[in-house]
Amino acid sequence: MSQSAIKFKSISKKYGETTVLSSVDLEINDGETTALVGESGSGKTTLLQIVNGLTLPTTGSVEVFGEEIDYENLPKLRKKMGYAVQGGGLFPHMTVYENITVMAKLGGWSDEKLSVRAHHVVELVNLKKELLERFPHKLSGGQQQRVSLCRAMMLNPPLLLLDEPFSALDPITKSHIHDEFLKLQKAESRAILIVSHDMAEAVKLADNIVVLKDGKILQAGKVDEIVNGPANDYVAGLLASTGD
Numbered sequence: 001m002s003q004s005a006i007k008f009k010s011i012s013k014k015y016g017e018t019t020v021l022s023s024v025d026l027e028i029n030d031g032e033t034t035a036l037v038g039e040s041g042s043g044k045t046t047l048l049q050i051v052n053g054l055t056l057p058t059t060g061s062v063e064v065f066g067e068e069i070d071y072e073n074l075p076k077l078r079k080k081m082g083y084a085v086q087g088g089g090l091f092p093h094m095t096v097y098e099n100i101t102v103m104a105k106l107g108g109w110s111d112e113k114l115s116v117r118a119h120h121v122v123e124l125v126n127l128k129k130e131l132l133e134r135f136p137h138k139l140s141g142g143q144q145q146r147v148s149l150c151r152a153m154m155l156n157p158p159l160l161l162l163d164e165p166f167s168a169l170d171p172i173t174k175s176h177i178h179d180e181f182l183k184l185q186k187a188e189s190r191a192i193l194i195v196s197h198d199m200a201e202a203v204k205l206a207d208n209i210v211v212l213k214d215g216k217i218l219q220a221g222k223v224d225e226i227v228n229g230p231a232n233d234y235v236a237g238l239l240a241s242t243g244d
Contacts, residue, residue, distance in 0.1 A: 008060070011023070011062065035201070036194070080159055082159070209222075
């Protein structure tokens with residue numbers, strides 16, 4: 001049985017009178033990919049941001065690898081996690097290589113260690129090495145997203161947080177990067193929490209799916225359990241939208 005990478009304990013989040021998350025209890029397994037799926041405003045991105053400290057819960061607590069998050073000491077926590085967002089979120093004034101290695105360089109890594117790890121992650125996502133000296137504006141959307149994944153993996157963190165990382169890509173590029181993502185998880189297995197509004201993407205990439213609506217969990221389980229036994233019409237409708 002997989003150990004827990006993240007435990008959400010009675011997490012609620014309010015902005016004024018608006019409730020974004022309502023008493024969410026959830027465990028994310030280590031070594032597996034879990035997809036948070038739901039329409040815009042369902043609370044999925046807020047849940048992800050609570051893990052890396054971009055947002056604080058109104059009530060409740062979160063454990064990462066058995067330790068409760070100390071929101072007063074986020075740098076220590078963030079060393080355990082990689083984070084990638086839609087569109088890449090790359091630094092425009094840095095080359096690809098500088099973008100990928102920036103956190104490791106700040107961590108005092110030697111030039112040799114930087115180079116070895118950077119070239120390893122570049123190979124894992126099938127990014128061409130001749131792109132390393134280019135700046136982000138010279139890259140395609142798919143290339144930018146590969147660089148973003150490389151940067152998130154550079155420190156070899158035990159946890160990856162991905163916020164709709166592939167949603168801006170065209171269908172063909174997205175399919176290619178999905179394949180790279182699956183190879184990546186085989187090569188360096190880790191806990192991955194991915195936010196997506198695309199149920200077909202979640203079914204393809206994840207081991208587990210959590211369906212959110214209006215800040216509450218409608219259903220959570222293994223992909224096969226969700227596909228073969230949707231809990232209600234809403235989940236069934238999301239599955240129907242995946243097509244064949």
